[in-house]
Amino acid sequence: MPDAAELLYLWHTYRLPVLLAAVAVFALVRLTLRARGKREKTATIPPPGSPGPLSKDVKDGGWPDVLGDSREGKDEVVSVSEQPPTRAKAGPKRVTGVIRTKTSPSRDAGFDLTRDELQPLLFFSSLSGTTEKAASKLVADLQASTEAAPNVLPPKLLDLAYIDYDDYFIAPPKTSSEKRSIKYFYLIAIPTYNIDTVLDNFLEHLRETHHDFRIDTAPLSALLGYSVFGFGNKEGWPTEAEGFCSQAKEADKWMAKLTGRKRAFPLGMGDVNGDAAERFDEWGMGVEDVIRDISAGRGLGEGVPGSGDAVESDEEDVEDAQDSEGDTQAQPKVQRPKKRADLGDLEDLGRSVQKDPSSAPITIDFTTYSSSKKPTPVVKEMVPKSSPTYTALTKQGYTIVGSHSGVKICRWTKSALRGRGSCYKYSFYGIKSHLCMETTPSLSCSNKCVFCWRHGTNPVGTTWRWQVDPPEAIYAGVTAGHYRKIKMMKGVPGVRAERFAEAMRIRHCALSLVGEPIFYPHINEFTALLHADRISSFLVCNAQHPDQLAALKPVTQLYVSIDASNKESLRKIDRPLHRDFWERFTRCLDILRAKRLTQRTVFRLTLVKGFNIDDEAEGYADLVARGLPCFVEVKGVTYCGTSTSAAAGLTMQNVPFYGEVCAFVDALVAALARRSLDPPYGIAAEHAHSCCVLIASTRFLKPDGWHTTIDYDRFFDCLRAGTAFAPEDYMGPPTPEWALWGNGGFDPRDERVDRKGRPKGPQSVPVGGGGGRVLEVA
Structure with missing residues (x-):
């Protein structure tokens, strides 16, 4: 018997013929079995068109032999339509059928x-x-x-x-x-x-x-x-x-x-x-x-799911496959005639390449999932001049700057020019309305608030996908537009010459016109241009863009709109576009808490009766305790009286009386006191004419009283120094006595008039809680 060495030698010598012989035998066996199986299958199926009845085996899922004998020896005739379907030919799918009789x-x-x-x-x-x-x-x-x-x-x-x-x-x-x-x-x-x-x-x-x-x-x-x-x-x-x-x-x-x-x-x-x-x-x-x-129970008709067999072409299936791979929503599809390409065998493809030795080898990308190509995104203008939005905004008095910015003078600017009073910012922070420019570098917003004045007339979006204008062009455009509108006031009766002259030098900028200012990608560069010209910046955001808020550099005063105390109420009143709106909202509160030591932060509460007043003082107090803002402005909603407001569910019944606003403020301050915050909060000032009350942190309460005003020159000096500073470093002089809580907040040097410009006589206005005291104002 050969030893192991001899066997190994024989294997290495004859292994190739042995392996080839084994493969040949295996292939021969497979071919023999396959041919036998085909003959058996052919023998059990009658040829197409053969006459004679079909046995009961057809119903049972089988077929009789060639002679037509069934296993049970009994024949049962069935309809030819119940024969098994023949295999479909290669080619495009054509799903056809008839409507079956329905019992219901x-x-x-x-x-x-x-x-x-x-x-x-x-x-x-x-x-x-x-x-x-x-x-x-x-x-x-x-x-x-x-x-x-x-x-x-x-x-x-x-x-x-x-x-x-x-x-x-x-x-x-x-x-x-x-x-x-x-x-x-x-x-x-x-x-x-x-x-x-x-x-x-x-x-x-x-x-x-x-x-x-x-x-x-x-x-x-x-x-x-x-x-x-x-x-x-x-x-x-x-x-x-x-x-x-x-x-x-x-x-x-x-x-x-x-x-x-x-x-x-x-x-x-x-x-x-x-x-x-x-x-x-x-x-x-x-x-x-x-x-x-x-x-009447007749359904949708033929060709629709639920009404019978759908008769559909393959084109919709192809579109479904293409849409699954890549969305082509950015550009409308253009119908083109379809060309049917002849598909060759891979070997033929190789021979065709070999015919031309000079040609380069064909590169085949096996990672291509679909023949549809994604369209190249087109960067467009946010508000084109040819758009209805542009027409609607300009009709309302806006000056559109570039493709996404705007400027407008408010009614308080016009009122201050005629000596008829300034807005609440003058009472609280010392901003003269005729020196203030109201603008925004972004007309787009990510909310659809029920109390917004611009229902349907400004763009909305969750991400910036428009053309971006440079901040220098926006700054030049909005200032020029503001001065142009101020000059239009020079012929208005009652405008004071000295205030008109002062108005030709912008000192303050309220970034709260419409839209979301921090949505603009270059908001920091824009505010830097304002500060370089010693123009203060009051920026208002809607607490839906935490990343932009975190990256925002110091402004004179930073606002966050707090329109609800809980998730469900915020959904109803702000109607945000982001699905994670509450998570974004709470994250913005945390960011504001971190910024409170480097700049003045404000919570803006807009009260809408029937939406966010009833039994929500405790919820608001929790939000204040989380964000610890320097100030809390509580303001009643202003009804703009348009049909779009009514469509949003807002009427004059939703506008709270000033007494109701004061009662809510008392409840909110009491709720904050129960939380033992350090430092605590107190009611500092009010502006009854705007239905607005200011709650302030006692960081701004000095022995001589509240100091809610701002030293603007000191703010610019701190910015120029380039070192860290706190809100207390640019705290202004004491808040005027006429603006303090309980005194109404109207500057006695101005004159109150009615809608026709006639001076108003003394009248009683409830203040200081709306119940116990009244103030005689002219």
């Missing part, structure tokens, strides 16, 4: 005639009012046409600017009644603008909901259906491919994905300068017919 069409359509009720919801967005007017008319027409249907509820009109998207577009609204089930039908009527509006956030919400892995692919599939209509302007967008009604098309696309393609009526589009009214009426009548069909 209402159940198949998702609507039970016995217990369900249909609730139409019409969502709209409007800046100029055209869409809102058309939507209101459609709601009235729908209600009139469906009155005879007992299971159709009156339609509701909802403004996209004033609703929480999570309540309607992540899942249908939940019904509060247990006795009935309400099914919803969505209608969406929106315009298309070439600026950033609420619609951009609405479309972004739909897109994020579709791509959110935590949410079902079609979370709105419980809807009975939806339809979209778009208003556009062909003067700005000549063709659909160039953007005409592009936002309506985007909304229709995302709603199709979120509802599982329950498009109840085709997308409608109309030109506001042409056939918009006619097209909208046609769309409305089509929607009425669909609602009547659903309420």
